[in-house]
Amino acid sequence: xxxxxxxxxxxxxxxxxxxxxxxxxxxxxxxxxxxxxxxxxxxxxxxxxxxxxxxxxxxxxxxxxxxxxxxxxxxxxxxxxxxxxxxxxxxxxxxxxxxxxxxxxxxxxxxxxxxxxxxxxxxxxxxxxxxxxxxxxxxxxxxxxxxxxxxxxxxxxxxxxxxxxxxxxxxxxxxxxxxxxxxxxxxxxxxxxxxxxxxxxxxxxxxxxxxxxxxxxxxxxxxxxxxxxxxxxxxxxxxxxxxxxxxxxxxxxxxxxxxxxxxxxxxxxxxxxxxxxxxxxxxxxxxxxxxxxxxxxxxxxxxxxxxxxxxxxxxxxxxxxxxxxxxxxxxxxxxxxxxxxxxxxxxxxxxxxxxxxxxxxxxxxxxxxxxxxxxxxxxxxxxxxxxxxxxxxxxxxxxxxxxxxxxxxxxxxxxxxxxxxxxxxxxxxxxxxxxxxxxxxxxxxxxxxxxxxxxxxxxxxxxxx
Ligand code: C2O
Ligand code: CU
Numbered sequence: 001x002x003x004x005x006x007x008x009x010x011x012x013x014x015x016x017x018x019x020x021x022x023x024x025x026x027x028x029x030x031x032x033x034x035x036x037x038x039x040x041x042x043x044x045x046x047x048x049x050x051x052x053x054x055x056x057x058x059x060x061x062x063x064x065x066x067x068x069x070x071x072x073x074x075x076x077x078x079x080x081x082x083x084x085x086x087x088x089x090x091x092x093x094x095x096x097x098x099x100x101x102x103x104x105x106x107x108x109x110x111x112x113x114x115x116x117x118x119x120x121x122x123x124x125x126x127x128x129x130x131x132x133x134x135x136x137x138x139x140x141x142x143x144x145x146x147x148x149x150x151x152x153x154x155x156x157x158x159x160x161x162x163x164x165x166x167x168x169x170x171x172x173x174x175x176x177x178x179x180x181x182x183x184x185x186x187x188x189x190x191x192x193x194x195x196x197x198x199x200x201x202x203x204x205x206x207x208x209x210x211x212x213x214x215x216x217x218x219x220x221x222x223x224x225x226x227x228x229x230x231x232x233x234x235x236x237x238x239x240x241x242x243x244x245x246x247x248x249x250x251x252x253x254x255x256x257x258x259x260x261x262x263x264x265x266x267x268x269x270x271x272x273x274x275x276x277x278x279x280x281x282x283x284x285x286x287x288x289x290x291x292x293x294x295x296x297x298x299x300x301x302x303x304x305x306x307x308x309x310x311x312x313x314x315x316x317x318x319x320x321x322x323x324x325x326x327x328x329x330x331x332x333x334x335x336x337x338x339x340x341x342x343x344x345x346x347x348x349x350x351x352x353x354x355x356x357x358x359x360x361x362x363x364x365x366x367x368x369x370x371x372x373x374x375x376x377x378x379x380x381x382x383x384x385x386x387x388x389x390x391x392x393x394x395x396x397x398x399x400x401x402x403x404x405x406x407x408x409x410x411x412x413x414x415x416x417x418x419x420x421x422x423x424x425x426x427x428x429x430x431x432x433x434x435x436x437x438x439x440x441x442x443x444x445x446x447x448x449x450x451x452x453x454x455x456x457x458x459x460x461x462x463x464x465x
Contacts, residue, residue, distance in 0.1 A: 100442020195229025
């Protein structure tokens, strides 16, 4: 679809659906359900393998992944968060079009939650879809130690599925004793190259889990990539996999033999189990499959669902963009890159001193970022076109907080597919446009979700006034 050929009506539909978000939670409507959760972060031992217990994971509620947070569209999620770690932390609700002060970004939207403190997060969820939550202080360490979990918002469409399973993948880096490899935290090589790549892939915390699902049914699988840096790629024993949702937004269903999932991204599949007895899924990014999971199709449906096709929701259309505000983001840096000099905290330095003195390797528009680094200020109601240019030798998984954006995606086999995402996997050299309506006031982080890249400069915020 040509993004220039959209009607005024599409735009109005788009804004009506999104503008309602800004008035909560001060005006909680009486019919809104509050979903109460309690999350406690603490050091927790974990058995990755029968051969050895790791005792240096940091988990929510002693589980990996953290407990699933579930709500229905238009509910309020309320989380009482207790920090029992010995370091400060926050929680970010990845993909939720949040109220800015609930977004969980330290220094920018809240003070870090100190050890022993309790903090209340409370926000409405307006869009059904697959999301996740994770720590947002020193993410390269806190996420790699296990501080994350799935967040799923449902609507009536989801009542039609016989089975609904989260597939949260993580690529841990363990040492020989099955401990999180802490010695390699902060490795200059990882930070300037592809990020921290692990050696132990889990699905929902396990090596090769098996799930039982219904015969002659419909299953929804919700893939989430919680890895620090590894781009996962999933294939299966099916003839093709039907993608129905991307980053929590419904899409016109399409079939792929395999699909990539950059750090932070989500993809939902619809699987019809008619006539099958098992389905295997593999992680196929490398020469040999890492691992994945199995579906055993052996349950008899209890739900008594009439076996017709699932009715999927209608798809959001791109807004008309008269007088858009264009923001250019030139991404540079990393090993074998072309970043000769950049500014960090107001001082211009060459690449070598940035690396050696500040451990910074990446920049937007020749400025090395951090949480409090402003990229731009825009007025509420403006259509924004982020013109992003990955002028480096590495792929980057670019995430915008608090907004989904339209992008002509080169991520699927149809190489020019208009999708609505919150995290877009960009290839080296790629130029793309992220288009969105800036209707949500506040300071919204924009960063690479390869967490070592964000920590070493590929980060900043866009303020909507
Ligand atoms: Cu999952 Cu700042 O993001
Ligand atoms: Cu990156």
